[in-house]
Amino acid sequence: MLIIDCHGHYTTAPAPHQDFRAAQLAWAKNPAGPAPRPEAVSDDAIRESIEENQLKLQQTRGADMTIFSPRASAMAHHEGNERVSQDWTRACNDLIQRVVALYPRNFAGVCQLPQFPGVSIENSVAELERCVSELGFIGCNLNPDPSGGHWTSPPLTDNAWYPFYEKMVELDVPAMIHVSGSCNACFHATGAHYINADTTAFMQFIEGDLFKDFPTLRFIIPHGGGAVPYHWGRYRGLADMMKRPDLRQHVMKNVFFDTCVYHQPGIDLLARVIDAGNILFGSEMVGAVRGIDSETGFYFDDTKRYIDALVMDDADKKKIFESNARRVFPRLDAILQTQGR
Numbered sequence: 173m174l175i176i177d178c179h180g181h182y183t184t185a186p187a188p189h190q191d192f193r194a195a196q197l198a199w200a201k202n203p204a205g206p207a208p209r210p211e212a213v214s215d216d217a218i219r220e221s222i223e224e225n226q227l228k229l230q231q232t233r234g235a236d237m238t239i240f241s242p243r244a245s246a247m248a249h250h251e252g253n254e255r256v257s258q259d260w261t262r263a264c265n266d267l268i269q270r271v272v273a274l275y276p277r278n279f280a281g282v283c284q285l286p287q288f289p290g291v292s293i294e295n296s297v298a299e300l301e302r303c304v305s306e307l308g309f310i311g312c313n314l315n316p317d318p319s320g321g322h323w324t325s326p327p328l329t330d331n332a333w334y335p336f337y338e339k340m341v342e343l344d345v346p347a348m349i350h351v352s353g354s355c356n357a358c359f360h361a362t363g364a365h366y367i368n369a370d371t372t373a374f375m376q377f378i379e380g381d382l383f384k385d386f387p388t389l390r391f392i393i394p395h396g397g398g399a400v401p402y403h404w405g406r407y408r409g410l411a412d413m414m415k416r417p418d419l420r421q422h423v424m425k426n427v428f429f430d431t432c433v434y435h436q437p438g439i440d441l442l443a444r445v446i447d448a449g450n451i452l453f454g455s456e457m458v459g460a461v462r463g464i465d466s467e468t469g470f471y472f473d474d475t476k477r478y479i480d481a482l483v484m485d486d487a488d489k490k491k492i493f494e495s496n497a498r499r500v501f502p503r504l505d506a507i508l509q510t511q512g513r
């Protein structure tokens with residue numbers, strides 16, 4: 173059985189990449205002269221940043237392939253301006269492509285999008301097309317709130333998002349619903365804003381009829397689906413009160429949750445409430461929570477061990493570790509098949 177981690181970020185990108193970002197943000201404040209260009213990053217710097225971190229952890233924790241995207245908190249769609257977001261996104265995605273090119277059996281690329289508050293999602297279509305068709309990426313991270321915690325965008329079920337969904341369907345790629353940093357002091361980024369967004373997206377899908385219009389559209393809601401599995405009765409009950417169809421038909425043919433829940437009881441609940449066909453193994457490492465759990469002695473984000481410990485038959489575990497990812501990311505399945513896997 174192949175172990176596919178559907179949720180990894182390049183949180184250790186080499187320093188020149190961060191220098192470029194700093195130059196960009198300085199330029200956005202005082203745009204004298206041409207916009208900064210990405211700094212050169214050597215293959216050796218990329219190797220060093222990966223081999224000591226994500227690759228090492230992948231190997232020691234027993235995963236085979238990580239679906240890899242730019243650092244989520246650094247997407248920071250709310251910073252700078254649209255031009256800055258376009259240039260930054262392109263540089264971040266190009267770096268992911270180089271990681272994949274160096275380690276094609278360990279990483280598959282997922283892109284960030286050049287979103288900006290108040291700017292149409294149509295402006296992100298071309299970058300998705302470039303990343304999938306030219307760089308060989310297999311999916312994207314879609315930010316439902318590019319304002320960074322002020323929620324100025326319409327719900328994900330609104331027609332404004334449709335041009336992007338049409339391209340996702342055409343390319344047959346899913347999106348992970350993933351916010352970025354928070355500029356709202358009320359919402360800690362990874363402790364509140366992320367989980368809020370996961371929960372919010374799910375409720376939007378209940379209220380809308382998006383999957384009637386796009387029956388093959390697929391979303392991964394990360395961080396274990398936010399509050400949704402824990403409050404599954406609330407969402408089923410609300411759907412009933414709102415005369416919405418049964419959630420299995422209405423939402424769960426198109427929506428998947430990852431396993432970025434950092435303790436055993438949380439994973440036990442996820443697996444008990446949500447069908448194994450809707451769960452994808454994920455760790456989000458090296459990411460949001462980096463320490464060691466003093467109660468277990470293991471890293472919080474060493475999530476494979478929680479799934480290994482689940483009382484569940486092997487067929488369902490195989491769905492979580494491998495088959496669901498191949499189904500949700502058909503382009504990953506195609507890559508693996510060309511590798512004889």
Ligand SMILES: [Zn+2]
Pocket residue numbers: 179181244350394456459
């Ligand atoms: Zn993430």
